[in-house]
Amino acid sequence: MDFEQAVDSFTDRDWQETTDGTVRLALVGLGWWTVDEAIPAIRETDLCEVTVLVSRSQEKAQRFADEAGVPHAISGDAYHDGECADEYDAVYVATPNAYHLEYVETAADLGKAVLCEKPMEATVERAEQMAAVADDAGIPLMVAYRMHTEPAVRRARELVESGAIGEPVQVYGNNSQSLLSIIDDPDQWRLDPDASGYGTSMMDLGIYPINTTRFILGSDPVSVQAQMASTHEAFREVPDERSTATAVYDDGVYAAFTATQNAYEDTELTITGMDGQLTLSPAFHMECELTVETDDRMFSVSADDVNEMTEEFDYFADRVLSGEPLYADGDHGLYDMRVLEALHESAETGATVKLQ
Amino acid sequence: MDFEQAVDSFTDRDWQETTDGTVRLALVGLGWWTVDEAIPAIRETDLCEVTVLVSRSQEKAQRFADEAGVPHAISGDAYHDGECADEYDAVYVATPNAYHLEYVETAADLGKAVLCEKPMEATVERAEQMAAVADDAGIPLMVAYRMHTEPAVRRARELVESGAIGEPVQVYGNNSQSLLSIIDDPDQWRLDPDASGYGTSMMDLGIYPINTTRFILGSDPVSVQAQMASTHEAFREVPDERSTATAVYDDGVYAAFTATQNAYEDTELTITGMDGQLTLSPAFHMECELTVETDDRMFSVSADDVNEMTEEFDYFADRVLSGEPLYADGDHGLYDMRVLEALHESAETGATVKLQ
Numbered sequence: 001m002d003f004e005q006a007v008d009s010f011t012d013r014d015w016q017e018t019t020d021g022t023v024r025l026a027l028v029g030l031g032w033w034t035v036d037e038a039i040p041a042i043r044e045t046d047l048c049e050v051t052v053l054v055s056r057s058q059e060k061a062q063r064f065a066d067e068a069g070v071p072h073a074i075s076g077d078a079y080h081d082g083e084c085a086d087e088y089d090a091v092y093v094a095t096p097n098a099y100h101l102e103y104v105e106t107a108a109d110l111g112k113a114v115l116c117e118k119p120m121e122a123t124v125e126r127a128e129q130m131a132a133v134a135d136d137a138g139i140p141l142m143v144a145y146r147m148h149t150e151p152a153v154r155r156a157r158e159l160v161e162s163g164a165i166g167e168p169v170q171v172y173g174n175n176s177q178s179l180l181s182i183i184d185d186p187d188q189w190r191l192d193p194d195a196s197g198y199g200t201s202m203m204d205l206g207i208y209p210i211n212t213t214r215f216i217l218g219s220d221p222v223s224v225q226a227q228m229a230s231t232h233e234a235f236r237e238v239p240d241e242r243s244t245a246t247a248v249y250d251d252g253v254y255a256a257f258t259a260t261q262n263a264y265e266d267t268e269l270t271i272t273g274m275d276g277q278l279t280l281s282p283a284f285h286m287e288c289e290l291t292v293e294t295d296d297r298m299f300s301v302s303a304d305d306v307n308e309m310t311e312e313f314d315y316f317a318d319r320v321l322s323g324e325p326l327y328a329d330g331d332h333g334l335y336d337m338r339v340l341e342a343l344h345e346s347a348e349t350g351a352t353v354k355l356q
Numbered sequence: 357m358d359f360e361q362a363v364d365s366f367t368d369r370d371w372q373e374t375t376d377g378t379v380r381l382a383l384v385g386l387g388w389w390t391v392d393e394a395i396p397a398i399r400e401t402d403l404c405e406v407t408v409l410v411s412r413s414q415e416k417a418q419r420f421a422d423e424a425g426v427p428h429a430i431s432g433d434a435y436h437d438g439e440c441a442d443e444y445d446a447v448y449v450a451t452p453n454a455y456h457l458e459y460v461e462t463a464a465d466l467g468k469a470v471l472c473e474k475p476m477e478a479t480v481e482r483a484e485q486m487a488a489v490a491d492d493a494g495i496p497l498m499v500a501y502r503m504h505t506e507p508a509v510r511r512a513r514e515l516v517e518s519g520a521i522g523e524p525v526q527v528y529g530n531n532s533q534s535l536l537s538i539i540d541d542p543d544q545w546r547l548d549p550d551a552s553g554y555g556t557s558m559m560d561l562g563i564y565p566i567n568t569t570r571f572i573l574g575s576d577p578v579s580v581q582a583q584m585a586s587t588h589e590a591f592r593e594v595p596d597e598r599s600t601a602t603a604v605y606d607d608g609v610y611a612a613f614t615a616t617q618n619a620y621e622d623t624e625l626t627i628t629g630m631d632g633q634l635t636l637s638p639a640f641h642m643e644c645e646l647t648v649e650t651d652d653r654m655f656s657v658s659a660d661d662v663n664e665m666t667e668e669f670d671y672f673a674d675r676v677l678s679g680e681p682l683y684a685d686g687d688h689g690l691y692d693m694r695v696l697e698a699l700h701e702s703a704e705t706g707a708t709v710k711l712q
Contacts, residue, residue: 166620246583
């Protein structure tokens with residue numbers, strides 16, 4: 001792929017296998033992400049339809065179902081009892097991290113495909129259980145990284161693969177935001193290790209640049225370091241209000257990452273090669289602009305009319321309907337969980353942690 | 357300082373104490389940096405004049421002196437013997453790192469002020485000796501970081517101090533270049549640990565973002581991690597063709613740095629605060645553009661007509677002539693040497709290394 005091709009075919013759905021059929025979805029967990037982002041985005045898909053909403057309380061589910069015109073609303077308990085199972089083909093799990101597993105277990109029992117939000121679960125052990133459960137049941141399990149079907153990220157991967165910036169050498173990624181400005185509640189689940197897992201800034205934010213680097217380079221972190229701290233009172237239960245990390249990827253690329261839940265919002269991913277540099281900025285919060293620079297060329301491009309969530313749900317449905325392999329699967333998500341655990345271990349012990 | 361002030365007074369020499377007098381300089385080490393950058397820049401200063409060139413061989417010194425119209429040319433041995441000592445007031449040391457000390461020792465013996473290139477020396481021990489020698493002799497010793505008198509960096513520091521981006525939270529800095537494209541010789545001194553010290557990418561390049569962060573924040577690294585590797589044949593003697601690092605500064609700012617001597621050229625320093633972000637990009641290779649962004653404002657400014665080396669030499673001369681304290685002094689330079697040593701120790705042992 002050269003620069004012209006990257007621009008000309010920027011929003012092409014190069015992953016598309018089918019245009020026929022509909023995947024009926026049960027959405028589990030009705031936080032702002034599901035209500036404000038997922039439901040409107042799914043309305044724009046070609047291959048998905050929301051048929052069931054699931055929340056802890058049936059009343060809450062019913063209220064959102066009425067608002068959004070979704071035919072069925074059930075409680076979590078009813079979901080686990082198999083209620084409405086004939087009304088949906090697949091489940092989107094967007095609960096707090098530590099509740100992902102139980103909803104996937106039920107989906108596996110019922111033979112439903114699963115799209116599970118990132119990070120996969122709260123701990124490596126629970127993510128392992130999830131991958132095993134899905135494997136045993138033979139259901140498709142996809143982790144909802146969202147960036148893998150963002151056009152800028154796909155074109156970035158193709159450009160790197162085709163040598164547009166030469167051999168990749170180093171990476172920097174950042175994901176910072178002001179969590180308490182978004183959700184003005186110190187008791188929210190992202191600040192509660194029982195619900196979130198190892199922490200908050202790397203689990204919730206740092207995972208974006210770390211994972212998107214995996215996707216673009218086709219390479220995985222094998223050696224990581226991190227330093228972390230919490231100072232603000234609202235972050236007292238988690239170790240990483242702010243964090244910084246290094247990672248060596250298995251292709252020899254050296255990466256640095258920063259993430260914080262308590263600063264000015266900024267997202268960036270920069271890959272420097274021998275002959276050029278590729279930057280996504282902004283990168284991770286539902287808008288993504290690609291800039292590629294070499295000694296003699298520079299261009300920037302973004303797809304303002306593409307909704308990342310629409311792309312993600314259509315990709316998932318495409319794979320469920322076509323039966324083709326999907327990315328990112330449970331093993332891929334599990335590897336990120338090991339990286340996240342390793343980062344927290346490094347911050348705690350001060351030692352470099354090797355993976356693989 | 358607000359944004360308007362930063363733009364209006366962008367190139368003000370706020371450091372200036374005197375406009376009277378001339379500091380006559382002996383330049384030691386006639387590599388491309390001295391010949392192509394320093395000599396033309398000094399010609400533009402208000403307070404400096406080059407009167408002596410010093411090189412290993414008198415012939416080489418004479419050739420460059422003839423070309424540049426400098427009245428005196430001597431060998432290193434002659435310099436150490438005190439030849440021409442009446443012809444200069446101060447010495448600029450731009451030899452390979454491991455030869456800095458001997459030239460500063462002679463300058464101290466002769467009671468001459470010293471401007472010494474960064475990094476201060478090849479090792480902490482030799483830098484300690486240099487600081488002690490200068491202290492004992494009572495000569496002014498300044499380490500030539502160059503960025504401290506770059507207008508964009510000075511305004512960045514003032515804006516951060518005045519709260520323009522809120523409390524600083526995190527930093528990212530990069531300095532990458534293709535050394536073999538600049539100097540096409542695998543036997544050059546930057547790739548020889550006997551001449552360069554601990555390594556090449558952090559010693560020569562990473563020191564820019566690490567030190568500029570110290571200057572802008574008024575804060576020092578207290579805990580560092582690093583990973584490094586060399587793969588290209590020309591880098592076989594040094595451990596860090598490419599490197600990545602984390603650093604916690606003593607004000608609680610979390611930083612990530614990357615540096616490489618073998619990739620596409622790019623320099624950047626980004627400081628993210630609670631309320632905004634400040635970026636220098638490009639940052640470190642003789643051009644520097646400042647961008648400041650908050651929720652409701654954004655501006656970019658650079659000083660294309662300012663030569664960083666001219667500013668640096670005039671600042672040094674200003675301090676020599678006025679007798680006012682100078683920055684960065686030997687203790688400041690020594691601290692960077694400890695940070696560099698700690699980064700290499702971390703890369704070697706895998707452990708986080710504490711300073712202070």
